[in-house]
Amino acid sequence: MNMSFNLNTLLRDNIKNLVPYSSARDEFKGEASVLLDANENAFGSPLAQHYNRYPDPLQHQVKHKLSTIKGVPVENIFLGNGSDEAIDILYRAFCRPQVDNVILVPPTYGMYEVSANINDVPVRKVNLTADYELDMENIAEAIDINTKMIFICSPNNPTGNSINRKDIETILTYFPGIVVIDEAYINYSRHKSFTQELAEYPNLVILQTLSKAWGLAALRLGMAFASKEIIDIFNKIKPPYNINQATQELVLEALNGVDIVNEWIKEAVAERDKLASHLEKFEQVYHITPSDANFILVKLQEPRALYTYLVSKGIIVRDRSKVELCEGCLRITVGTPEENKNLIAALQQFYN
Structure with missing residues (x-):
């Protein structure tokens, strides 16, 4: 338990005093038969399915379904x-x-x-070590009285590795601010999520998404897991109807597909290992970072020229060769078996 953490002292005064927007849909419970509160078009919408009513502002059905899957209380x-x-x-x-x-x-x-810049918040960067782990000593030195948050992506993007769990636990225990752990790729990892640690760390915020393993990138549904007190703050600030009705309906339907998603995860991990094995055979490939995600970071010869060549073949990867500590690297997402074969064939053509 982090004894030095005090949520009230971290919160901005204007947020403490904020009176959130409240709709009539927030103010009653149960089902209504006549809705005359929100100035909606009562006659319907020009679609086969009516979308003339505002969606559930707190997405209760989706949260209850996710609660069952994730083992995290709705609150x-x-x-x-x-x-x-x-x-x-x-x-x-x-x-x-x-x-x-x-x-x-x-x-x-x-x-x-980017979000820090939009919000005019200064950023202090402490690079990962050469093996992509936290530099604990320099993180400690960078913290001052005005350091409010530390962001840790694990498995990390763009490197693909999971960050040492004990290091994260140390920061959670001793840092008096918010620790944000981004687990966008946790479904592909051998390591367990931090979601079961919420009761132990009041300063913990976990980010996950349905865009990766769940294959719902176009629906734009992200998740944050935190203490009830922090979730209440999120709900206080968010726009009243931030998740549209169509997304809520489609996500509810998709969440019935846990078994097929688990099969896709197994296949993606198998393809990841197979792709790495094929890439290791190229003498022009210098290093492949062990990955817990659905992509691999590959250090190789002539990364920019290869990237341009792949684009000419209609194959798009991510050029990370100019990113500090990723010099000479391309980030390659694991595709279908056929897509991965096409990539390997293109590499053979380029390097031979």
């Missing part, structure tokens, strides 16, 4: 328009512009810094 779940909405809310809740700061550990997911 500890926030749903956002992608994880990006949750990231933005964290900045708006806890960071005073130009006063407070956050710590990022590059190379990592770029939206943490």
